[in-house]
Amino acid sequence: MSERAMAVxxxxxxxxxxxxxxxxxxxxxxxxxSGMCYGLYTAFMTQxxxxxxxxxxxxxxxxxxxxxxxxSALGAATNDVFSAVWALIIAAIKGKLSDFGRSIKTKPGAVxxxxxxxxxxxxxxxxxxxxxxxxxxxxxxxxxxAAVGAILGKLLFKQNLTGKMILGIVICFGAAVLIGSTxxxxxxxxxxxxxxxxxxxxxxxxxxxxxxxxxxYGTAMIDYEIGITIRQCTSGVANxxxxxxxxxxxxxxxxxxxxxxxxxAFSDSPSxxxxxxxxxxxxxxxxxxxxxxxxxxxxxxxxxxxxxxFWGPLACYLVIGLFFGVDGYAIPWQGWVGAVIxxxxxxxxxxxxxxxxxxxxx
Amino acid sequence: xxxxxxxILKYFTKVDEACADDVIEALKPEYGNFKMLKKPSVIEALxxxxxxxxxxxxxxxxxxxxxxRIFYHAHEExxxxxxxxxxx
Numbered sequence: 165m166s167e168r169a170m171a172v173x174x175x176x177x178x179x180x181x182x183x184x185x186x187x188x189x190x191x192x193x194x195x196x197x198s199g200m201c202y203g204l205y206t207a208f209m210t211q212x213x214x215x216x217x218x219x220x221x222x223x224x225x226x227x228x229x230x231x232x233x234x235x236s237a238l239g240a241a242t243n244d245v246f247s248a249v250w251a252l253i254i255a256a257i258k259g260k261l262s263d264f265g266r267s268i269k270t271k272p273g274a275v276x277x278x279x280x281x282x283x284x285x286x287x288x289x290x291x292x293x294x295x296x297x298x299x300x301x302x303x304x305x306x307x308x309x310a311a312v313g314a315i316l317g318k319l320l321f322k323q324n325l326t327g328k329m330i331l332g333i334v335i336c337f338g339a340a341v342l343i344g345s346t347x348x349x350x351x352x353x354x355x356x357x358x359x360x361x362x363x364x365x366x367x368x369x370x371x372x373x374x375x376x377x378x379x380x381y382g383t384a385m386i387d388y389e390i391g392i393t394i395r396q397c398t399s400g401v402a403n404x405x406x407x408x409x410x411x412x413x414x415x416x417x418x419x420x421x422x423x424x425x426x427x428x429a430f431s432d433s434p435s436x437x438x439x440x441x442x443x444x445x446x447x448x449x450x451x452x453x454x455x456x457x458x459x460x461x462x463x464x465x466x467x468x469x470x471x472x473x474f475w476g477p478l479a480c481y482l483v484i485g486l487f488f489g490v491d492g493y494a495i496p497w498q499g500w501v502g503a504v505i506x507x508x509x510x511x512x513x514x515x516x517x518x519x520x521x522x523x524x525x526x
Numbered sequence: 527x528x529x530x531x532x533x534i535l536k537y538f539t540k541v542d543e544a545c546a547d548d549v550i551e552a553l554k555p556e557y558g559n560f561k562m563l564k565k566p567s568v569i570e571a572l573x574x575x576x577x578x579x580x581x582x583x584x585x586x587x588x589x590x591x592x593x594x595r596i597f598y599h600a601h602e603e604x605x606x607x608x609x610x611x612x613x614x
Contacts, residue, residue, distance in 0.1 A: 179594035384578035
């Protein structure tokens with residue numbers, strides 16, 4: 165701080181401290197809300213993929229490969245397309261549509277698109293591949309994305325990362341492992357497929373870490389609601405035009421089969437409403453994540469967002485379990501305890517970051 | 527015409543320092559009809575840019591209306607980053 169600042173009245177100093185505090189609080193609120201919306205989007209997408217024609221598909225109407233891989237990509241594709249439409253509508257209502265058109269042709273726009281492809285089709289496919297090949301062991305591996313984001317924030321964008329902040333990240337990670345541990349099977353065998361699957365989980369963590377850090381930084385240049393419109397349009401188009409047909413081709417079903425699945429998914433009335441709703445929640449799930457990361461740095465932003473590990477099962481329990489009466493979605497004690505530990509980790513991280521920011525300012 | 531956020535950042539590469547009111551005044555002729563060219567949104571954009579190291583605080587005081595006024599300045603590195611991402 166310059167000497168000139170020292171000469172300002174106490175009222176100005178107090179007002180500035182309050183403004184800084186309010187800004188940080190708002191950033192944390194955005195990041196936490198992003199995790200909640202992530203949970204809701206997951207719940208409605210899961211319900212969509214368990215209704216209508218999806219029941220036939222998962223019941224054996226498509227090949228084994230398609231059941232494992234193509235349908236997961238198709239679920240993401242359907243969600244992302246509706247999400248892109250919602251993002252465009254919201255941008256139009258807020259008068260940001262013309263800026264969206266101007267932003268996509270620029271360097272920050274291209275960076276956001278790249279982040280969207282890495283975090284969208286790439287990381288999501290790695291995650292699904294990992295789940296299929298290695299099972300739930302990859303859930304905590306993928307939860308490393310917050311740590312990857314924090315490290316990238318430090319390396320690429322010179323954001324703060326102190327020892328105490330790392331402690332907060334480790335606590336959050338431990339909590340995510342505890343929450344995810346209930347899904348573990350009887351044991352993990354370290355066969356070739358399992359190891360490959362674990363690598364796929366690691367790639368998912370890296371992909372999401374890159375997206376969180378890079379798009380968070382990008383949100384300092386591009387408005388977050390324009391950023392999310394770029395993300396969902398890119399991810400939706402990439403999933404529909406490239407990923408689903410490509411997976412159908414790899415699986416030996418032919419591109420035509422993939423295109424046919426897309427057509428059927430979008431014209432299936434029993435499931436489509438769930439994707440319209442999941443697409444709606446996916447908008448704040450990602451845009452608040454970007455905005456939270458840009459306001460409080462990738463380390464804290466991604467840790468707050470990381471509570472999706474709890475919000476996801478909770479939303480599934482509320483929406484699918486309680487509202488639609490499907491069994492098997494109750495949250496075990498590990499979920500509740502993990503959530504409390506995670507809040508503690510976020511608290512440690514937030515305080516440490518606050519201390520680091522103050523130290524830097526002095 | 528650039529997106530509004532770009533114009534806000536670019537403005538700092540052309541002046542020594544500026545506060546939110548200066549930014550709004552300077553961009554009003556071209557962006558006056560933008561809903562986001564309001565003081566709270568501009569302040570948030572400036573604080574986000576500061577958080578990400580694009581600009582830094584140079585000084586602050588109270589204006590004639592008794593409102594806090596923070597001035598920001600783009601250091602050389604910030605200017606270089608802004609100029610490399612956002613062309614004229």
